[in-house]
Structures are given as C-alpha cells and as structure tokens.
Amino acid sequence: MSIVNEKDINEQIAWAKINADVLSSMANPRKAYWISVAMCIAMVACAVAAEAYQYNEGMGYAGLNNPHMWDMYIASFVFWIGMSHSGTLLSAILHIIHADWRKPIYRFAEAMTTFSLMTAGFFPIIHLGRMWNMYWVLPYVSDRGHWPNFRSPLVWDAFAISTYLSASMLFLFVGMIPDLAICRDNAKGWQKKLYSVLSLGWTGTDRQWRNFRKTYLLMACFLIPLAVSVHSIVSSDFAMSIMPGWHITTFPPYFVAGALYSGCAAIITLFVLLRYYFRFEEYMTKAIMEKTCKLTFAIAMVWTYLNLVEFASIWYGHDMYSKELLIAKAVGPYAWVFWSMIFCGSILPFTLAFQKLRRSMPIMFVVSLFLNVGMFFERWMIVAPTLSMSHEPHQWGVLWGSIIEWAIVFGSFGWFGLLFLVFVKVFPSVSMYEVKEMVYHRRRHLVNDDAAEKFHRRASDSKTGTDEPGLEGA
Amino acid sequence: MSLENVLSNWSKYRRGAEEGGHHEYEHKWAMMINLDLCIGCNACSTACYAENNLAVVGKDRFSKGQAMHWMRIERYWDQADKEFPEQGASFLPMMCQQCNSATCEPVCPVAATYHTPDGLNAQVYNRCIGSRYCSNNCPFRVRYFNFYSYYESSWPEPLNMQLNPDLSVRDKGVMEKCTFCVQRIRVAKDKAKMENRKVGDDDFKPACVQGCPTSAMMFGDYLDEDSQVRKTWDQYQVKMGPYKQDKQEPELRGYRVFEGLNVDPSVLYLERVREEV
Numbered sequence: 001m002s003i004v005n006e007k008d009i010n011e012q013i014a015w016a017k018i019n020a021d022v023l024s025s026m027a028n029p030r031k032a033y034w035i036s037v038a039m040c041i042a043m044v045a046c047a048v049a050a051e052a053y054q055y056n057e058g059m060g061y062a063g064l065n066n067p068h069m070w071d072m073y074i075a076s077f078v079f080w081i082g083m084s085h086s087g088t089l090l091s092a093i094l095h096i097i098h099a100d101w102r103k104p105i106y107r108f109a110e111a112m113t114t115f116s117l118m119t120a121g122f123f124p125i126i127h128l129g130r131m132w133n134m135y136w137v138l139p140y141v142s143d144r145g146h147w148p149n150f151r152s153p154l155v156w157d158a159f160a161i162s163t164y165l166s167a168s169m170l171f172l173f174v175g176m177i178p179d180l181a182i183c184r185d186n187a188k189g190w191q192k193k194l195y196s197v198l199s200l201g202w203t204g205t206d207r208q209w210r211n212f213r214k215t216y217l218l219m220a221c222f223l224i225p226l227a228v229s230v231h232s233i234v235s236s237d238f239a240m241s242i243m244p245g246w247h248i249t250t251f252p253p254y255f256v257a258g259a260l261y262s263g264c265a266a267i268i269t270l271f272v273l274l275r276y277y278f279r280f281e282e283y284m285t286k287a288i289m290e291k292t293c294k295l296t297f298a299i300a301m302v303w304t305y306l307n308l309v310e311f312a313s314i315w316y317g318h319d320m321y322s323k324e325l326l327i328a329k330a331v332g333p334y335a336w337v338f339w340s341m342i343f344c345g346s347i348l349p350f351t352l353a354f355q356k357l358r359r360s361m362p363i364m365f366v367v368s369l370f371l372n373v374g375m376f377f378e379r380w381m382i383v384a385p386t387l388s389m390s391h392e393p394h395q396w397g398v399l400w401g402s403i404i405e406w407a408i409v410f411g412s413f414g415w416f417g418l419l420f421l422v423f424v425k426v427f428p429s430v431s432m433y434e435v436k437e438m439v440y441h442r443r444r445h446l447v448n449d450d451a452a453e454k455f456h457r458r459a460s461d462s463k464t465g466t467d468e469p470g471l472e473g474a
Numbered sequence: 475m476s477l478e479n480v481l482s483n484w485s486k487y488r489r490g491a492e493e494g495g496h497h498e499y500e501h502k503w504a505m506m507i508n509l510d511l512c513i514g515c516n517a518c519s520t521a522c523y524a525e526n527n528l529a530v531v532g533k534d535r536f537s538k539g540q541a542m543h544w545m546r547i548e549r550y551w552d553q554a555d556k557e558f559p560e561q562g563a564s565f566l567p568m569m570c571q572q573c574n575s576a577t578c579e580p581v582c583p584v585a586a587t588y589h590t591p592d593g594l595n596a597q598v599y600n601r602c603i604g605s606r607y608c609s610n611n612c613p614f615r616v617r618y619f620n621f622y623s624y625y626e627s628s629w630p631e632p633l634n635m636q637l638n639p640d641l642s643v644r645d646k647g648v649m650e651k652c653t654f655c656v657q658r659i660r661v662a663k664d665k666a667k668m669e670n671r672k673v674g675d676d677d678f679k680p681a682c683v684q685g686c687p688t689s690a691m692m693f694g695d696y697l698d699e700d701s702q703v704r705k706t707w708d709q710y711q712v713k714m715g716p717y718k719q720d721k722q723e724p725e726l727r728g729y730r731v732f733e734g735l736n737v738d739p740s741v742l743y744l745e746r747v748r749e750e751v
Contacts, residue, residue, distance in 0.1 A: 058646040066539045152580065391613040394548035
C-alpha cells in the first residue's frame with residue numbers, strides 16, 4: 001500500500017474563490033435541505049408532544065420507577081454535553097498549539113458545540129419532576145433567604161453548563177466576525193441588515209485585527225479549562241454518589257475522554273455531510289479528514305485505556321457491589337448494550353488506523369455514526385445498570401424506557417439537526433478568513449520557505465522585511 | 475455557618491466519620507425491629523398508608539415499581555429455588571433509616587432534604603423540584619417519587635374524607651419518604667413542653683410501631699438514657715455514630731443495614747433466630 005502524502009489544502013486557491021464557494025453554501029437552499037428541515041421539525045414535534053403529555057400527566061409516563069429514577073434523560077444529557085467538547089478541542093486547543101489544519105473545519109465543529117449544549121440543556125430540565133421550579137437551583141436573591149445547596153453536583157452542573165454555553169456561544173460569534181463582514185459586503189436586503197448588525201462594524205483595519213486576535217486567543221485560553229471542568233463536573237453527578245459503578249475516581253478523565261471521542265466522531269459525520277452537500281471538497285480535503293481520523297483514533301484509545309483502568313480497579317478493588325455490577329454489565333440483561341459499546345467504542349475505531357479506510361468518505365461516515373452509537377450506549381451503561389442493581393437487592397430491576405422517553409431522546413437529535421441546518425444557511429460554515437490565512441501561509445512556504453519565517457519575525461519586529469509580496473484577492 | 479462559627483468550633487466540626495460527625499441533637503429518634511418477631515403481615519405498611527396519606531397506585535403501577543409504600547416488607551428467600559414462604563422466606567421491614575450521615579442530603583440541588591435537630595432526615599415537599607438525585611444516592615432505595623397526581627385517582631370521593639389532616643397530600647413531581655411520623659412527634663413534643671416534662675416512651679408511637687401485631691418494633695429517643703430503644707441498642711451493643719461497631723459479644727443479633735457504607739442509620743435490626751436446616 002502506498003502512503004498517500006498530500007496537501008491539507010490546495011494553496012493556489014484564489015481568495016475570491018474561497019469567498020464565492022463559502023457564500024454559495026449560504027445561497028438559497030436546494031430541495032434536499034428543505035426535506036432535512038422538515039424531517040427535523042417532525043422529530044422535534046414528536047418530542048414536544050411527548051413532553052407535553054409527560055408534563056401534564058407526570059414523570060411516570062417516562063417509564064421511570066423506583067430504582068430507575070434517572071434513565072435515558074440523564075444518559076442523553078451526558079451524551080449531548082459530551083458532543084459539545086470537540087468544538088472546543090478543535091477551535092481552542094488546536095488553535096493555541098498552532099495546528100492549522102483545523103482551520104477549514106473548526107467553524108462547524110464550534111457550532112456543533114453550541115448546539116449540542118443547547119440540546120443537552122433541555123434534559124436536566126425535562127427530567128425534573130417540577131420543572132416549573134427549575135430556577136431554584138440558581139442562587140438568586142430571595143427574600144426568604146433560600147439558597148441552593150452548594151454541595152450538590154446538580155448545582156455545579158447548572159453553573160458549569162450555563163458558563164460553558166455562554167462562553168462557547170460568544171467564542172463562536174467572535175470568531176465569526178470577520179466572516180460576517182464578508183457576508184455583509186455580499187448580501188442584499190434583510191440579510192445585509194442582519195450581517196451589518198452582527199459584524200459590529202468590522203472593516204478589517206490593523207487595529208481591529210490586533211484586538212480581534214487578542215480577544216480570540218484570550219477566549220480560547222478561557223474555554224479550554226472550562227471545557228475540561230464542565231465534563232468533570234458532569235461526571236461528579238455520578239462520582240460524588242456512593243452507588244456502585246458511579247463512585248469511581250477515574251470518572252472525570254473518563255468522561256472528558258468520552259466527550260472528546262463522541263465529539264470527534266460527530267465532526268467526522270458532519271464533515272462528510274458538508275463536504276458532500278456543499279461540495280466543499282477543496283476545503284474539507286481528504287488530508288484533513290485523515291488528521292481528524294488520527295485524532296479520533298488516539299482519543300478512542302485513551303477512552304479504551306480508561307475503560308480498562310476502571311474495570312481493573314473494580315476487579316481488584318474487591319468492592320462487592322461494584323464487582324457484582326461489573327459482572328452483571330457483562331453477562332446480565334444489559335449485556336448486549338455493554339458489548340455493543342465495547343465493540344463500537346474500542347474495536348471499530350481500528351478502522352481509523354488504516355489509511356485506505358480513512359480515505360473513503362462513505363466508510364468513515366458509517367463508522368463515525370457507529371462510534372457515536374457506541375458512545376450513546378456508554379452513557380446508557382453508566383446510568384442504567386447502576387440503578388438496576390445497587391445495594392438493596394429488593395429494589396433491583398431492569399428498565400428499557402417508555403415510548404415517551406424514547407420520543408424525547410429521538411426528538412433531541414431533530415432539534416440539534418434543526419439548529420445545525422439553520423446555522424449552515426445563515427452563517428458561513430467554513431471560516432473564510434482562516435482558510436485564506438492557511439492558504440496564504442502555505443503559499444508563502446511554497447514560494448520561499450524562508451519568507452514565511454520572515455513574515456512571522458516581522459510581526460514582532462517591525463524593522464525587518466518590508467518587501468512583502470502582494471497577494472491577489474481579499 | 476459564619477466564618478467565626480467555623481473558626482471557633484473547628485474542633486467540633488473536624489471530628490470525622492469515626493465519631494459519626496458532629497450533631498447538635500435535641501432528640502435522636504431511633505427504632506428497633508426484631509426480625510425474629512416479624513411475621514411479614516404488612517400491618518406496618520398498611521398503617522403507614524393510612525397515617526401518611528400514601529397514594530394507592532393500583533396493580534399496574536405497583537408492578538412497574540411506582541408504588542408509594544414508605545414502609546415496605548421486603549421478602550427474601552434463603553433458598554432461591556424454593557418458592558413458598560413457609561420454606562424459608564425472611565422479612566425485612568424497610569423504611570427510611572433516618573441516617574445520621576444521610577447520602578440523600580448533600581446531593582439535593584435545592585436543599586429540600588436536610589437534617590432536623592431531632593435527628594430526622596426531613597423532606598420539604600414544597601421545596602422539592604423532583605431531580606430525584608436523593609433517591610439515586612440512597613442505598614436503601616426508600617425514597618418514593620410522585621410519578622403521577624394521585625389525589626383524584628387514589629382517594630375518589632368520599633375516600634378523601636379519610637385523609638389525615640395533619641399532613642399534606644403530595645402532588646406529582648415531588649419526592650417523599652418515611653418521616654418517622656413527624657406529625658405525631660410534633661404533637662407529642664408540644665404536649666410534653668406544655669406539661670413541662672420530657673417526651674417519654676409512652677407519649678406516642680409511629681403508625682407502623684403502633685400497628686405491629688407482634689410488637690416487633692420499638693421506637694424512642696436514643697439520647698434519652700431511660701428510653702426502651704436506648705436500652706435495647708445498648709443491650710445489643712450497637713452504637714450510633716461510630717464507623718465500626720465493637721461488640722464485646724459478637725453473637726449478639728443486633729445490626730444496622732449496610733453498616734459498611736458508613737451512612738449511620740437510626741434503625742437497629744435484630745437478626746432472625748434460625749434453626750439449623
């Protein structure tokens with residue numbers, strides 16, 4: 001097998017073409033788009049109907065019962081929160097380590113972050129018995145002197161998620177400002193008004209760029225610890241309890257690894273979809289796909305390792321309850337879910353290790369979907385088996401959920417899809433200015449390897465390098 | 475808890491799990507259940523339904539695990555292959571153990587469940603938002619959630635006339651659990667205070683204790699050296715508080731459920747005396 005070694009991006013793309021290509025993705029949608037939107041709305045409608053029924057009649061219709069006080073709602077919550085981590089990984093972590101291959105694909109990953117958080121946020125609310133009192137978990141000033149219980153991980157969740165959601169929305173927006181200005185310059189009618197407001201008067205002056213860079217970097221640095229802490233806090237919903245299978249020290253890193261994993265898998269899925277639908281072959285290249293796949297593979301192995309650590313520590317820890325639960329996961333009623341999770345999460349990612357498979361878009365599309373199925377099962381296997389088999393044997397029982405519960409979970413995918421579909425038509429899903437930067441840098445390298453270095457040096461020292469060659473486009 | 479309080483009382487608070495933590499109790503209500511006397515008749519459970527306005531959920535919902543029995547009789551068979559109680563079922567009446575270090579308390583996001591100066595683990599229905607975390611973190615699984623509204627289905631007229639006016643009827647979305655009949659405790663305490671005396675053993679009993687035909691259950695104030703309950707706990711050499719019990723006589727039948735989890739329950743069980751098979 002010959003190793004294909006190609007460029008991340010063709011550095012000869014004209015800047016005007018980048019603008020044209022990305023802007024055309026925001027042009028009037030085709031039929032397939034409307035069909036997708038209709039499907040998503042139908043899915044959301046299912047969930048809304050189910051939720052309305054559950055709201056009026058009681059949580060019992062979700063199929064919940066005494067040992068299973070939480071079920072699919074919390075599993076989906078963890079799943080969607082997890083999905084949100086890849087955007088931060090791509091846009092913030094890869095940004096500060098200067099991995100410039102992220103540039104064509106980070107925008108939609110970041111949008112994914114925001115939208116999956118907006119999906120995840122629904123679940124803790126939906127699962128409350130009295131959701132009309134949900135604001136009680138927030139520390140508002142009340143004349144009765146009531147405060148939330150700051151010891152409860154659910155309160156930490158409320159803080160963590162709202163912080164992360166607002167920070168990631170802001171990050172998405174700030175990173176989009178130069179692109180919104182391009183949209184403004186090319187739009188007509190109401191869109192022009194919209195982009196004029198959103199682009200905040202961006203004209204691309206030196207000073208604006210300097211401030212923009214600083215802000216962006218600052219927010220990236222702020223977002224990274226936030227992303228790690230959010231999922232650690234979500235994991236403490238479980239790890240802070242005393243239940244077997246939840247009370248596990250490795251849960252925070254395990255959750256973060258699982259989050260990055262499912263997020264990366266979702267990036268691959270959307271990568272293939274956008275590449276195909278918007279004909280972004282020139283930006284979302286196979287070389288970038290390969291890098292994403294390698295990253296996903298590495299994270300999959302970390303996740304597998306943490307799984308093994310967890311199993312081993314339970315096995316050798318001789319905590320009767322946990323050990324019995326682990327055995328029950330493997331051979332009990334949930335065994336098929338457990339083994340599907342192991343297969344999808346630990347075995348299937350090996351397809352990402354082969355270049356031939358990695359380069360095939362259809363295969364990667366299917367694989368990435370299954371990786372996420374595995375990760376959904378993982379969250380299910382965190383929540384359900386512990387509840388089904390905790391300390392008190394009298395209260396053991398298996399639960400598969402009711403149609404109401406599954407309808408809401410199903411609808412959450414529609415809601416996410418709907419948000420994403422709206423996003424790709426209203427906002428540029430490929431970062432134009434960053435792709436131009438990438439192209440520019442590559443081109444400089446091509447012309448003269450030293451030139452690029454000179455360019456970088458020039459940024460810090462204004463005396464040298466006045467002979468910057470002009471570049472067409474912009 | 476002010477900073478000043480933390481600093482001046484630090485030595486009290488730093489006492490760890492070994493001593494059962496720090497509590498300033500007026501009373502410490504505790505129970506004793508003699509499993510040797512328990513015949514599994516469910517009278518305690520029935521009494522509880524009547525006293526505490528527990529919803530009767532019906533057969534379907536009961537089998538789904540959505541029952542509201544604060545007091546339940548757990549049946550265990552010594553030999554799994556034998557089907558009939560007379561061949562060796564044992565009973566474990568299980569209700570909220572009113573743990574001194576209750577795991578349900580720290581996890582409630584709105585502090586709807588907390589510890590009273592009576593040593594009770596209280597549930598404030600009006601504050602509960604139904605996150606159900608408390609139930610998930612309860613090793614005994616004795617917290618019951620109102621999955622539905624029951625006030626119409628469970629007490630159709632004229633059955634609503636039999637509801638106990640001393641406590642509320644809970645609506646959907648709220649967690650509830652055994653309170654050791656806190657409404658009776660309240661009355662007894664008020665009465666004793668007016669008569670200017672201590673609450674004694676004979677002042678009141680929770681419904682389950684009152685209903686038990688074999689007198690298998692006993693209730694009282696653990697802090698009161700003269701109470702029957704305290705005497706029984708001492709007799710069986712089980713102490714409230716410490717992480718590890720050191721019984722002088724290991725043959726004694728007294729134990730607390732899930733002692734190893736260090737939740738420090740307030741219910742003493744006396745093991746059933748079994749004949750050699």
